[in-house]
Amino acid sequence: MDWGTELWDQCDIIDKHTQSGLDLVDKYVKFVKERTEIEQNYAKQLRNLTKKYSPKRGSKEEQECRFSNHQAFLDILNEMNDYAGQRELIAENMMINICIELTKYLQELKQERKTHLLEAKKAQQSLEGTFKQLDNSKKRFEREWREAEKAAQHAEKTDQDLNATKADVEKAKQQAHMRTHIAEECKNDYALQLQKYNKEQNQFYFTEMPLIFNRLQDMDERRIKMLAQGYILFADTERHVMPIIGKCLEGISRAGTNVNERNDSLVLIEQHKSGFERPGDVEFEDYSQGINRASSDS
Amino acid sequence: MDWGTELWDQCDIIDKHTQSGLDLVDKYVKFVKERTEIEQNYAKQLRNLTKKYSPKRGSKEEQECRFSNHQAFLDILNEMNDYAGQRELIAENMMINICIELTKYLQELKQERKTHLLEAKKAQQSLEGTFKQLDNSKKRFEREWREAEKAAQHAEKTDQDLNATKADVEKAKQQAHMRTHIAEECKNDYALQLQKYNKEQNQFYFTEMPLIFNRLQDMDERRIKMLAQGYILFADTERHVMPIIGKCLEGISRAGTNVNERNDSLVLIEQHKSGFERPGDVEFEDYSQGINRASSDS
Structure with missing residues (x-):
């Protein structure tokens, strides 16, 4: 079952079908291109987000990284940045x-299709040309036989005409003979042309066109195979970075579990304890003693 | 090692540190919110993309789904739509x-911190009030002893004054005696106030403030724990949909492998073969026979 045999009379259908196949590839390429733009945009927004929340060098926030719960947030920002990088990679690889x-391949297929259809057209035009020759040859044969018939009737009439001279009769017979000879030649030519045409028509329907249609079928099947690979790549490209994205998510989880609230409390102590003792009791200042002493001194 | 003991003189530091902790939670919430907006936007773009490339009902494209390579593209669009749904789920769950x-918890913590700091302020003000009382009492004692001293000196001077009457001497001695008595009372009051202040100061540094600081430490550690959970959830929310996203990618791969180029060629045949035989040889039309027959008939 192939197009050459089964669709021998459906050249237009094959023309349209192969065009529609190429259109699908074109459409798929555009679809993937738009997906990569969405992916790039997504990655860019994620990068901007992490940048916005990352502390400036030497800022208060950077100093607070001594505390695990602040450090963890920075770790998450770093992982998000790596994550964005992976989304960019998806876009680039797609x-x-x-x-x-596919665009490159599509150009080749377009060219190949054009070539096949042009060959089909040439074969068709050639067969039509031969048919026209056959038709001309057939019409000439028909015309010449009518002429020969007329000439024969004229010769017969002259032969039976009592007033006709022998010379007239002879001339009419020669004329009829000549016409018959020409008609025979036309008949032979017609027979030759018919043979030529039938040979070419057979060649056309059983060899040339099936070959072209099968080539188009082969081309279409190659296109489909290539497109199917493109479909699979659409998933594989993303699946390929899934483990690394998984690692980013693990990194975020780890940042969370690394947070140690007890230790953060101790870090604050280490950083800020003065080491001073708490104030003891205020002592009693006995002015009366001083005064007593002063008065007893005097 | 706790804040109450080690950072007894670092109330300002604890104030700032706990504020900075709440600020970090606030910042993290904003960060996650912006991430959800990016995620929603990404999902929306993916949905629009699939919608744009999906065939209209009854369109030529829909009819072409008899071909596996066209059908596979629709399958991919469907999977992308599910994929977008999973990204929306990430955004919603985050x-x-x-x-x-975290916003709800943050409000509670803000209130709790305010309460603790207000208590600390009240305790401080109360101690300051008691100190002022002590200072007043001490100053009165000092002043009264000077008065008593003056009165004693005056009594002595009067006693030695040859011109002084016995009544004068008696009056001065009584005056001095009364002044001394008042001063003794002030001294007792000062001693009482001192005792009261020392008790309160001890209470303040060894019981009240440590308790408040430890509560703030406890609060800060609860905040950190909650924040750390929020960090882990950031990864878990996405990890949770990873298997379903993986299934979408598998669906896309399957759509690709389901494409059967041989079968698509056969579908075209089934759809369009006319069933007609290819034209056989054109037959020879022998006009001469007709003519011969006609001429022999006549």
């Missing part, structure tokens, strides 16, 4: 492995 | 489980 590859 | 939860 662009290189799907869009660029 | 919003509910992190932003809303």
Whole structure:
């Protein structure tokens, strides 16, 4: 079951179908391209987000990283930045492995399809040309036989005409003979043309067109195979970075579990304890003693 | 090692530190909220993309789904739509489980911190009030003893004054005696106030403030624990949908492997073969026979 045999009379259908196939590839490439733009945009927004929340060098926030709960937030920002990098990688790989590859292949297929359809057209035109020759040859044969018939009737009439001279009869017979000879030649030519046409028509329907249609079928099947690979790559490109994205998520979880609230309390103590003792009792200042002493001194 | 004991003289530090802790929670909530907005936007763009490329009902594209390579593209669009749904789920769950939860908790902690700091301020003010009382009492004692001293000196001077009457001497001695008595009373009051102040000061440094500081430490450690959980949830929310996203990617791969180029060629045949035989040889039309027959008939 192939197009050459089964669809021998459906050239238009094959033309449209292969065009629609190429259109699908074109559409898929555009779809993937738009996906990469969304992915790039997403990655950019994630990068901007992490940048916005990352502390400036030497800022208060940076100094607070001695506390595990502040440090963990920075770790998360770093992981998000790596995460964004992976989304960019998805976009880049989709662009290189799907869009660029398929676009290149699509150009080749377009060219190949054009060539096949042109060959089909040429074969059709050639067969039509031969048919026109056959038709001309057939019409000439028909015309010449009518002429020969007329000439024969004229010769017969002359032969039976009592007033006709022998010379007239002879001339009419020669004329009829000549016409018959020409008609025979036309008949032979027609027979030759018919043979030529039938040979070419057979060649056309059983060899040339099936070959072209099968080539188009082969081309379409190659296109489909390539497109199917492009479909699979669409998932594989993302699946490829899934383990690294998983590592980013692990990193975020680890940042969370690394937070140690007891230790953060101790860090504050280490950083700020003065080491002074708490104030003891205020002593009694006995003015009366001083005064008594002063008065007893005097 | 706790704040109450080690940072007894660092109330300002504890004030600032706990504020900075709450600020970090606030910052983290804002960060997650912006992430959910990015995620929602990403999902929306993916949804729009799939919608844009999905065929209209009854369109030519929909009819072409008989071909596996066209059908697979629709399958991919469907999977991308599910994929977008999972990204929306990430955004929603982050919003509910992190932003809303932490914001609620943050309000409680803000209130709790305010209460603790207000108590500390009250205790401080109370101690300052008692100190002022002590100072007043001490100053009165000092002043009264000077008065008593003066009165004693005056009594002595009067006693030695040859011109003084016995009544004068008696009056001065009584005066001195009364002054001494008042001064003794002031001294007792000062001693009492001192005792009261020392008791309160001890209470303040060894019981009240340590308790408040330890409560603030406890509060800060609860905040950190909660924040750390929020950090872990940030990864877990996404990790939770990873298997479903993985299934979407598998679905895309399957769509790709389901493409059957041979079968698509056969579908075209089934759909369009006319069933007609290819044209056989064109037959020879022998006009001469007709003519011969006609001429022989006549």
